[in-house]
Each structure stands twice: as C-alpha cells, then as structure tokens.
Amino acid sequence: xxxxxxxxxxxxxxxxxxxxxxxxxxxxxxxxxxxxxxxxxxxxxxxxxxxxxxxxxxxxxxxxxxxxxxxxxxxxxxxxxxxxxxxxxxxxxxxxxxxxxxxxxxxxxxxxxxxxxxxxxxxxxxxxxxxxxxxxxxxxxxxxxxxxxxxxxxxxxxxxxxxxxxxxxxxxxxxxxxxxxxxxxxxxxxxxxxxxxxxxxxxxxxxxxxxxxxxxxxxxxxxxxxxxxxxxxxxxxxxxxxxxxxxxxxxxxxxxxxxxxxxxxxxxxxxxxxxxxxxxxxxxxxxxxxxxxxxxxxxxxxxxxxxxxxxxxxxxxxxxxxxxxxxx
Amino acid sequence: xxxxxxxxxxxxxxxxxxxxxxxxxxxxxxxxxxxxxxxxxxxxxxxxxxxxxxxxxxxxxxxxxxxxxxxxxxxxxxxxxxxxxxxxxxxxxxxxxxxxxxxxxxxxxxxxxxxxxxxxxxxxxxxxxxxxxxxxxxxxxxxxxxxxxxxxxxxxxxxxxxxxxxxxxxxxxxxxxxxxxxxxxxxxxxxxxxxxxxxxx
Numbered sequence: 001x002x003x004x005x006x007x008x009x010x011x012x013x014x015x016x017x018x019x020x021x022x023x024x025x026x027x028x029x030x031x032x033x034x035x036x037x038x039x040x041x042x043x044x045x046x047x048x049x050x051x052x053x054x055x056x057x058x059x060x061x062x063x064x065x066x067x068x069x070x071x072x073x074x075x076x077x078x079x080x081x082x083x084x085x086x087x088x089x090x091x092x093x094x095x096x097x098x099x100x101x102x103x104x105x106x107x108x109x110x111x112x113x114x115x116x117x118x119x120x121x122x123x124x125x126x127x128x129x130x131x132x133x134x135x136x137x138x139x140x141x142x143x144x145x146x147x148x149x150x151x152x153x154x155x156x157x158x159x160x161x162x163x164x165x166x167x168x169x170x171x172x173x174x175x176x177x178x179x180x181x182x183x184x185x186x187x188x189x190x191x192x193x194x195x196x197x198x199x200x201x202x203x204x205x206x207x208x209x210x211x212x213x214x215x216x217x218x219x220x221x222x223x224x225x226x227x228x229x230x231x232x233x234x235x236x237x238x239x240x241x242x243x244x245x246x247x248x249x250x251x252x253x254x255x256x257x258x259x260x261x262x263x264x265x266x267x268x269x270x271x272x273x274x275x276x277x278x279x280x281x282x283x284x285x286x287x288x289x290x291x292x293x294x295x296x297x298x299x300x301x302x303x304x305x306x307x308x309x310x311x312x313x314x315x316x317x318x319x320x321x322x323x324x325x326x327x328x
Numbered sequence: 329x330x331x332x333x334x335x336x337x338x339x340x341x342x343x344x345x346x347x348x349x350x351x352x353x354x355x356x357x358x359x360x361x362x363x364x365x366x367x368x369x370x371x372x373x374x375x376x377x378x379x380x381x382x383x384x385x386x387x388x389x390x391x392x393x394x395x396x397x398x399x400x401x402x403x404x405x406x407x408x409x410x411x412x413x414x415x416x417x418x419x420x421x422x423x424x425x426x427x428x429x430x431x432x433x434x435x436x437x438x439x440x441x442x443x444x445x446x447x448x449x450x451x452x453x454x455x456x457x458x459x460x461x462x463x464x465x466x467x468x469x470x471x472x473x474x475x476x477x478x479x480x481x482x483x484x485x486x487x488x489x490x491x492x493x494x495x496x497x498x499x500x501x502x503x504x505x506x507x508x509x510x511x512x513x514x515x516x517x518x519x520x521x522x523x524x525x526x527x528x529x
Contacts, residue, residue, distance in 0.1 A: 234504055257368050260510070265510065268515065324514075
C-alpha cells in the first residue's frame with residue numbers, strides 16, 4: 001500500500017478504535033515502529049510483528065525464503081532475536097501443490113537459519129499468492145532499538161546496497177540481466193541478524209530496516225521520530241550492480257511515484273542530485289538492509305567490527321540538528 | 329501520430345514500449361497510460377533520451393506525447409537546463425506566481441490575465457529560468473488548468489518549474505500535477521535567495 005493511502009487510513013484509527021494503553025507496551029500503534037514491543041520484566045521484552053509479500057521471485061523456494069527473511073527483519077530492526085514464527089499465507093485454488101510446498105520449505109529454511117522455530121500458521125485461498133510470517137522475538141528492554149533515538153552528530157550507516165526494487169521491476173519487464181537479478185536475490189535472502197546483533201552490542205542509537213518506503217522514506221522516519229535532520233551523501237550510497245542502469249532507463253515500479261508524492265516535500269535536494277538517483281532512493285526495497293545511527297565513538301568500533309567479520313556496512317551520512325532529509 | 333496503448337499495463341511496461349518505439353525512430357508518437365506514475369516514468373525516460381514531452385490528463389488516465397529524439401536537432405529539457413546552470417543574469421529571472429489570478433479585485437479578470445501572461449511568456453525572447461508556484465498558484469500546474477500547455481512549453485524550453493508540495497497537499501492535488509516538479513520550502517527559499525532577479529506577479 002502506498003504511504004499516503006496508508007497514513008490516510010491510519011490517521012482515523014484513533015477515532016474508530018478505542019485507545020488502548022498498557023504501561024508494558026513499549027512500542028505500539030502510536031509509535032509506528034517496526035514491530036510491537038511488550039516489556040514482560042526488567043530482563044525481557046517480547047517483540048511481535050507480521051509481514052507478507054506477493055511473489056518476488058519465480059523460484060518458489062527463493063520466494064518463501066525472501067518473504068521469511070523480510071518478515072523477520074522487523075524483529076532485527078528492533079534489536080531482538082527471533083524465537084518463534086508462524087506461516088501466514090494465501091494461494092489460488094488451482095496453484096500446483098509442489099509450488100506451495102516449495103514456498104513453505106524456503107520459509108522454513110530461513111527460520112531455521114535464524115535459529116528460530118516454525119510453530120504453526122494459517123493459510124487461506126486467495127486470487128493472488130501471498131506468503132510471510134508472524135514473528136515473535138526477544139530482547140532486553142534496555143537494548144531495544146527504535147526509530148526515535150538518533151542524535152545530532154551521529155553517523156548514519158546502511159548494511160546492504162540499494163536496488164532490489166528497481167531490479168525486480170526491470171526483471172518483471174524482462175529487462176534485467178540474470179547476473180543482476182541473481183545478486184538482488186542474494187541480497188534479499190541475507191538475514192539482518194548479524195548487523196542487528198552488532199548494533200545492539202555496540203550501542204547504536206536508532207535503527208530501522210529499509211523496505212517499502214525506499215531509503216528516503218525510512219531515513220525520514222528516523223528524522224521525524226528522533227526530531228533531527230538526516231544528511232545523506234548521495235555519492236556514498238551503495239547500489240547493487242544494474243540498479244543505476246535500470247534507473248537511467250526509468251524502469252521504476254509504481255511505488256516510486258507514490259513514495260515521491262509522500263516524501264518529496266520534506267526533502268532538501270542538493271543541486272547535483274540527479275533525477276534518476278533521486279527516484280532510485282524513493283524506490284521500494286524488499287528485505288533491505290538495516291539503517292543505523294551511532295555516535296562518532298561507536299561508529300569507529302562498528303566499522304572495525306564489520307570489517308573484521310566481513311560484514312557489509314556503509315557510511316552514508318550524518319545526523320544534524322533540524323528536520324527532514326538533506327541530500328547532498 | 330502513432331499511438332501506443334499502454335493503458336492498464338503496470339510499470340515498467342509503458343517505459344519499455346516507449347523505449348522500443350524511440351529506437352525504431354521516425355517521428356513523434358503518443359503513449360496512453362492509466363496512472364500518473366506510468367505517465368511520469370514514460371515522460372522521464374523520453375526526456376532522458378532528449379525528446380520533448382507533453383502530458384495531458386484524459387478521462388481514462390494520461391496521454392503522453394513524445395516528439396523529437398536523439399538524432400534530431402531539437403533539444404530536450406535536460407540539456408537546456410544544464411546549460412542554464414551557468415548563473416548569468418541574462419539567463420532569465422525567477423518568476424514567482426502565488427495565485428491562480430493575476431492581480432486582485434476581480435478573480436474572473438485575474439484568470440484571463442494569468443492566461444494571457446503565461447501565453448506571452450512562451451513567446452518572448454527571455455523566458456524565466458525558474459517558475460515557482462505556491463498557494464493557489466499551484467492550481468496552474470494540475471489537471472484541468474487553462475494554462476497547462478503554456479507551462480509545458482516553458483518547461484520543454486528549459487525552465488525549471490517548482491510546484492509547492494505543501495500547497496498541493498493542502499488542496500488535495502498531489503496526484504494531479506502535470507507539469508514541473510513537486511518541491512519544498514528549502515528549495516523554493518534557496519532559489520529565491522540565490523537568484524539575482526526575482527519577479528512576483
């Protein structure tokens with residue numbers, strides 16, 4: 001769903017749904033973070049989230065695995081570890097059973113890779129296939145990461161290159177090369193667990209994952225919730241091979257325009273930011289990387305740790321006083 | 329003129345059809361699409377190939393007219409805009425339009441004057457470098473505007489048209505913009521303050 005339509009609907013939630021308060025709820029409806037968080041005790045917070053996708057890959061196993069990685073990413077964005085997962089699915093009546101089995105197998109393999117347990121699920125008939133997970137995670141309440149902790153002076157990091165959305169869009173039009181599509185798939189399959197664990201242990205200040213609103217939308221979420229301005233250096237952004245080429249050919253999915261309409265008015269766009277790249281950072285991503293902020297002192301340790309462990313981590317900007325997103 | 333009927337096709341299909349058609353060459357053509365995002369992507373691609381583009385709203389969606397191309401002498405918007413970055417005072421002024429009516433007193437007369445003014449702009453030797461539309465001025469750049477063709481012509485000849493996003497949002501017109509780019513107060517303020525000559529009508 002486009003960000004504007006969604007915010008229209010959510011805006012009237014307060015009128016149609018009675019306000020529910022509980023002092024144990026650390027993050028709920030009103031905080032619009034990546035997942036709901038409930039403080040059980042001083043040592044334990046449970047994290048709950050649900051997400052599903054329509055097919056993003058031709059191969060059923062790959063699709064299932066990507067959808068599962070994408071669902072679990074919300075727990076990682078909150079700084080938690082995944083404990084339990086339930087399948088949430090819908091398939092057309094006439095869909096061959098081996099395809100459905102393949103999707104479930106792909107999902108289960110990712111859940112297992114995350115060290116979690118698949119404990120059940122619910123499947124309905126649906127004209128268009130969809131698959132994802134309801135996920136339960138654990139964290140220490142004091143270690144929960146959220147969108148509202150960024151401070152002026154922090155460094156902004158991204159843990160995966162951008163471009164999954166434009167590459168799958170180009171592939172839908174048979175205009176993407178096999179190599180480009182393959183690396184996009186590999187990127188979407190990668191769990192955000194390692195980066196999340198590093199962010200928690202080193203003391204990141206804010207965190208979210210880059211998905212449907214594109215980099216620009218998710219950066220703005222941190223800026224809005226933290227009350228800061230985020231300056232992103234376009235030249236430092238990592239892109240998957242092929243992403244920029246497809247952007248230059250304007251093979252954007254429809255979601256790019258919807259994101260632009262919702263976010264453009266909050267963005268200060270530097271003179272040298274080309275239209276195609278500007279649109280590319282508004283393009284929805286699937287199972288994208290984590291977007292982190294951390295103080296300068298922590299940033300150095302994050303870089304060292306990532307390098308030592310062969311993890312991807314890109315410096316993409318800086319947090320400053322102000323509001324909105326500043327592209328330079 | 330050839331018509332590519334891409335109505336109902338999702339992105340990026342309309343762009344791929346446009347790309348194929350531009351490669352084949354020979355004259356202008358029209359692409360019909362259902363949604364604004366499809367029109368925007370077709371227009372963006374065509375402009376990047378140095379074509380001139382005009383978008384019109386229709387009952388069923390949008391009509392994108394593409395003319396010129398790489399091997400013609402006609403210059404696309406991009407080149408002209410790049411050339412005009414050279415900040416010379418002769419390059420035209422920044423024109424601020426803060427109302428859909430020119431002058432105050434009689435709105436009907438104001439609209440006629442705006443129409444005449446916009447049309448004249450397309451015919452004079454030194455058109456504005458940038459046109460900033462805010463408050464009810466943004467209504468000039470949306471579906472149903474009487475001056476949409478003139479604004480489109482200004483844009484094709486290289487003018488940067490900035491349409492205030494907050495204003496569009498206020499009027500519920502964000503989805504209806506046909507010309508220019510949706511902008512914000514940073515860019516608008518910066519453009520006005522950095523310009524050597526700003527004219528408000």
